[in-house]
Amino acid sequence: xKKNIFYLSILLFFxxxxxxxxxxxxxxxxxxxxxxxxxxxxxxxxxxLFSNKQFNxxxxxEKNNFTLINIWSSWCIPCRSEHAILMTLSEKxxxxxxxxxxxxxxxxxxKFLDELGDPFSKNLIDPxxxxxxxxxxxxxxxxxxxxxxxxxxxxxxxxxTSDNISxxxxxxx
Amino acid sequence: xxxxxxxxxxxxxxxxCFQKLTVANNFSSEVDKISKNLRCLICQxxxxxxxxxxxxxxxKLLIKNKIENGETEDQIYDYxxxxxxxxxxxxPEFDKKNLILWGFPLILFIFGGLLIYKKVFIx
Numbered sequence: 001x002k003k004n005i006f007y008l009s010i011l012l013f014f015x016x017x018x019x020x021x022x023x024x025x026x027x028x029x030x031x032x033x034x035x036x037x038x039x040x041x042x043x044x045x046x047x048x049l050f051s052n053k054q055f056n057x058x059x060x061x062e063k064n065n066f067t068l069i070n071i072w073s074s075w076c077i078p079c080r081s082e083h084a085i086l087m088t089l090s091e092k093x094x095x096x097x098x099x100x101x102x103x104x105x106x107x108x109x110x111k112f113l114d115e116l117g118d119p120f121s122k123n124l125i126d127p128x129x130x131x132x133x134x135x136x137x138x139x140x141x142x143x144x145x146x147x148x149x150x151x152x153x154x155x156x157x158x159x160x161t162s163d164n165i166s167x168x169x170x171x172x173x
Numbered sequence: 174x175x176x177x178x179x180x181x182x183x184x185x186x187x188x189x190c191f192q193k194l195t196v197a198n199n200f201s202s203e204v205d206k207i208s209k210n211l212r213c214l215i216c217q218x219x220x221x222x223x224x225x226x227x228x229x230x231x232x233k234l235l236i237k238n239k240i241e242n243g244e245t246e247d248q249i250y251d252y253x254x255x256x257x258x259x260x261x262x263x264x265p266e267f268d269k270k271n272l273i274l275w276g277f278p279l280i281l282f283i284f285g286g287l288l289i290y291k292k293v294f295i296x
Contacts, residue, residue, distance in 0.1 A: 042256075103227060129231030130238065136256035138215050139228055 041069075041150045044131045046124035049101055049109055055124060061150050064096035066172045069144045070120070070160075071132055073102045074112035076140040082159035083116045089165055090119035095172055099123040102132055102140045145171065204237050207246055210263050211253065220263070 044057045061067045070086060072079040090097055099120035101109050106125075113123075126132050135144065138157055145154040145168055153171060156164050208222040213229045221229045239249050253261050265271055 103231075128234055129227060130235045133228075133231045133235045134256070 039136075039152050041144060041146055041152055042134050042136075043150070044134060046100075046126065046131055049099075049106065049123040049125050055122060057124075058150060060096070060098060060122060061146055062148050065148055066153075067096045067098060067146045067148075068168065069098045069100055069135075069146065071100045071102050071126075071135075071137055071140050071142045073104045073140045074108040075104065076102075078159040079141045080116070082141050083119070085160050085162065085165055086119040087117045089160075089168065093169060093172060095168070096121050100131065101125045103127065103129050201237075203240050203246070204233055207236050207240075207249055208233050210250075212261050212263060214257060214261060 041057070041061075045054055046057075047054055068089075070082075072082075086097060089095060097120050099122070101123055103126065109123075109125075113120075124131075132139075132142075141159050143156040143160055143164075144152050145156075147153055154164075154167070205222055208229075209220050211221040211232065213219045213221045213224040213226060213232075215228045216224045216226050219229075221232050223229075236249060239252070244252075250262055259266060265274075267275055
């Protein structure tokens with residue numbers, strides 16, 4: 001009798017462990033960023049790429065109903081493909097698009113915009129990437145759609161797609 | 174006389190140099206300590222300390238700035254948790270979801286202790 005209980009408890013123990021590992025098999029083990037909707041974007045101050053003037057993020061964001069902050073860089077290949085989409089967005093809508101130039105050289109950034117067009121109303125620079133980290137960004141490209149209270153309505157990690165654009169247009173109308 | 178002054182000046186400058194150095198070292202060791210406890214979110218299986226990705230380099234700079242501004246280690250963890258979620262720290266907080274994770278070793282330990290106790294003292 002005692003032996004039976006012993007074997008049964010060992011069996012139960014392994015069944016328990018097996019269930020846990022088996023359930024874990026289905027779970028994706030790559031990191032999925034947390035929902036950041038409805039968070040308030042942290043305030044920052046940065047220099048504008050062309051004018052070298054200092055701007056506070058809050059001042060720019062509060063003036064418009066909606067603002068899209070796009071983190072980009074001239075060395076980032078996906079940003080190149082995304083740029084055409086940003087251009088259409090700036091032409092079709094009156095959305096305030098702010099560029100945050102991530103760890104870039106000034107000359108390269110200006111060359112990039114000369115070549116592909118400038119969809120940004122302002123282009124702030126982030127030479128050491130600290131501003132992007134304080135916004136909760138992962139890398140380039142990344143975009144935040146904000147309302148005039150600096151609240152994050154949508155966050156897009158990676159290049160914007162045409163589906164994202166139709167979603168943005170729907171939200172701002 | 175002149176030589177003496179020169180000598181004193183040299184010694185004091187020498188000491189001053191090293192003081193600066195130790196201050197710098199203190200910061201970087203603190204940055205190392207904190208960044209070892211942070212997960213690099215864009216590189217698999219590396220800490221922020223180990224990684225040389227742009228993300229990790231900027232993160233280390235941010236931590237250094239925060240330490241220089243007088244923020245404590247816990248404040249920095251809390252700040253990063255707010256920005257990136259709990260996944261960024263290696264040490265998970267105790268809550269309902271990971272109750273088994275924390276409790277199971279303890280249960281095993283007590284169970285094993287009871288077994289040994291029974292074997293040794295009762296039999």
